[in-house]
Amino acid sequence: MGLFGWGKRSAARKEAALPKPVMIQHRTYxxxxxxxxxxxxSEGSLQAGLTVLAECREDPETRTLRAAVLGKTAIGHSDELTTIAEQAEDPDLWLLVGEARIQEAWAIRGSGSxxxxxxxxxxxxxxxxxxxxEPLHRSAKLLPKDAAPWVSLMPVARGLNVDREQHxxxxxxxxxxxxxxxxxxWQRLQYLAAKWGGSEEEMLAFAHGCVDKSTPGNPLVAMxxxxxxxxxxxxxxxxxxxxSPLKIATLQVRHFAKVAEELAEAADRWQTGPEPHVRDYEAHNLFAAAFCMAMDKDRAKIHLDGMGDRLHGIPWAYLGADVLEEYHQRSAKYR
Structure with a gap:
């Protein structure tokens, strides 16, 4: 299914636009x-995107990941997608419309405070x-057991500052x-964070609760x-x-060192599981950076290796201005 000429780059231009970096950014899967x-x-053919969404309707972890990635790919084309969706009444298409609009909105806002x-x-x-x-509600109505549209609505609710009862x-x-x-x-924790009107106390209690209820092999402990x-x-x-460079250096040394023991217990609980999870790379990024900051070389190495050369902006962007530079600076000490 084409999208009105969207894409259509030559093979040479496509190859030139896709350099092969040492680290793979924005693709932690x-x-x-x-x-x-x-x-x-990206080349304007919609059918492949709808097919991969339809085939994982019973797998919410994979479905939510694919919806978010495809939505980002479709930034700038939500109106075109809507025109098609109005004719098709397809839950996967409405989910993609909603995700594209969310990604467009957050691109407008930016990642700053x-x-x-x-x-x-x-x-x-x-x-x-x-x-x-509306597109996400239409998707949910067409597929009532699907969690994906409701997950997509979480950053919408956060961005629109809905009250606690609605959230x-x-x-x-x-x-x-x-x-x-x-x-x-992940989205619930962000909503509970102080920067969105919550509190550190409630957010940390929620994160500890995630660890407590996680089963071996579940990366939910990365909360x-x-x-x-x-x-x-x-x-x-x-x-x-x-x-204040001295205070910054003190913060960097002490903040994670104080919680290194509970982080280690959480990581050990996760890694006893035998089955891979679609969010493993994201969780390894979080633990790798935390153990680098805590100066725990052995544990940092385990999770740096577990990242599989796939770099997530959170948490590395939280440690400095440039994600890739910050990653290389931290990991060089602990690998």
């Missing part, structure tokens, strides 16, 4: 089928996010369908290092503003 679908959608987003940009961000709501209701809808879903817990990075970041940014 191992899903060759998804990679092939992304290539097809709320204070860095001007009034005009914030207004456009909110209006674009609101346009994701709790959204959370219950997801947990009823997929109680251990990794991206849902713990994620929470500690979310407490680290505001302190780091404050010291940057104060231009």
């Amino acid at each position: 191992d899903d060759p089928v998804l990679d092939a679908a992304v290539a097809e959608v 709320g204070a860095s987003v001007g009034a005009d940009r914030a207004k456009l961000f909110h209006s674009t996010l609101r346009r994701a709501v 709790d209701d959204l959370w219950r809808k997801i947990i009823d369908r997929a109680p251990m879903l990794y991206p849902a817990h 713990l290092p994620l929470a500690h990075f979310e407490t680290y970041l505001p302190r780091f940014r404050k010291l940057l503003e104060e231009r």
